[in-house]
Amino acid sequence: MKKIINDPSTVVAESLRGLELAHSDLLTVVPEPAVVVRVDAPVRGKVAVVSGGGSGHEPMHGGLVGPGMLDAACPGPVFTSPTPDQVQAAIERVDGGAGVLLIVKNYTGDVLNFETAAELAQAEDVEVATIVIDDDVAVKDSLYTAGRRGVGGTVLLEKIVGAAAERGDDLAACVALAERVVAGVRSMGMALAAPTVPHVGEPSFDLGEDEMEVGIGIHGEPGRARLPVDNAEGIVARLLEPILEDLPFTEGDRVLLFTNSMGGTPLLELYLAHGIAERLLADRGIVVERRLVGPFVTSLEMQGMSLTLLRLDDELTELWDAPVRTAALRWGS
């Protein structure tokens, strides 16, 4: 295993220290249990938006903490759910009296631990609501889930709901909005090469020199099929088709297209793939109104990509465009 680390058992804590030093204008890392919180939390009278999950998907979620997006992120160990007391600590730290919305990716451990934390907080009279995101069309049920997995759509959900909370929407309105986003977002990913989890020390899976895994999860979980490596046209079409069919997305739909690197796929390839996806969507009469291109929901250094489509309307577009200031996403402020 070749990594720039000291000790697999302290990777996350050491990385969080660097994150805090790099972005002390935006966030603070509260230690034990580790929580990344907005530097000005709690924001009185604002719904607080909290997310989290296993580490190894950076910049999600710690790099998405800041005005217009998350109030707190709970980073678990690499590819491992955060604990209930971590989530509870986040809730206590950011609750500004208007309630707390938990954004949970649909993995069994995450759902359970966020739910436990929500109950503990509710017992202390904090108003808590939970939204589970399950945008991955690749597989129904998987290694770590009952039902579909939460993947790339999470970033879009966090941006849009974060903007709604920032403009003063109440908790019920934030929940309704989040449900609308979840209903309208779909993703699918693939990998060319596996990542290595630091405390495991070996690649998460074996792929032959001529193979790719289509429909892969963000923890290297198996997808739909192991296939011979295709060219970019073939790969993009294979990701896009099941997304379009699922919702379905049809002619005249306005969408946000998110072309995501799993980490090890460089921008040179990612923009190339993005261009293909734009063309295939234009051919269908689907209107790409907003884009996000880059490594935002990664799986350590896994080589691969995912596509996410979100159906837009005027309100979602306005919330997407609203100012945001985080380590990874920043505009308009």
Added chain:
Amino acid sequence: MKKIINDPSTVVAESLRGLELAHSDLLTVVPEPAVVVRVDAPVRGKVAVVSGGGSGHEPMHGGLVGPGMLDAACPGPVFTSPTPDQVQAAIERVDGGAGVLLIVKNYTGDVLNFETAAELAQAEDVEVATIVIDDDVAVKDSLYTAGRRGVGGTVLLEKIVGAAAERGDDLAACVALAERVVAGVRSMGMALAAPTVPHVGEPSFDLGEDEMEVGIGIHGEPGRARLPVDNAEGIVARLLEPILEDLPFTEGDRVLLFTNSMGGTPLLELYLAHGIAERLLADRGIVVERRLVGPFVTSLEMQGMSLTLLRLDDELTELWDAPVRTAALRWGS
């Protein structure tokens, strides 16, 4: 070779198409010879800032085109200099009557081709000045250079000079400022694993399972030493020491610390390394006033990192903080 591409010979052109579609609010890609230009170029009365070089270092330079940074970028083939006519086309396209500043990384081919383009443009009465950046302390002379290589410091130079041009500095002032930045910036990089150039199809170099290359260039050129893989503490110290000694940077200096991923090193590791660099600098009494952390000067999917230090003063800090709006760097606007 596993890559998300169609044909090695069209990778750059196809990638530029995706870049343009993703960021049509910021930039336009002029075809044949390919140049990435600000969507509102030429900006009348403003010094135009132009850079470029081989592709494969994304987001540098195309992702750095926009208000407050570059007016144009000339993307050569992967790891290959742009042609003189490409640079000349860029100059013609962005010249707003106040002169053009060329920012050139010190590689023999780049220096030659930018110089030829400058002479051609000057023959047509365009005022052109050139600044060569050579911030890499690893080696004096190398595979592709006489003298030191231009690496991570390029992004800092482009940001600061871009801000100066935006506020209305004339060409002579931009050149003087650029010289000040070049005099005060130093970098060094390392790699754990090699990238693969699409038209070559094989890794650029061989590294044993337990080896790292220290002082590596951004094209996989050999550095100072091939050594056993060290932990993060050792790696960061080994990059930082030669940088500090070279200028030298000493107690009380105010600096910008840029912790750069070469592409394949994920943010989890990069922030960890950044935290170590901050601590080592604090131990020396060097004051880190600004930071940049992320993959900005990459070498395709090469696993590795570099550190860059820039000595700051009030003016450089103000120019760093000035609004910028590009695909890769965006704040304050």
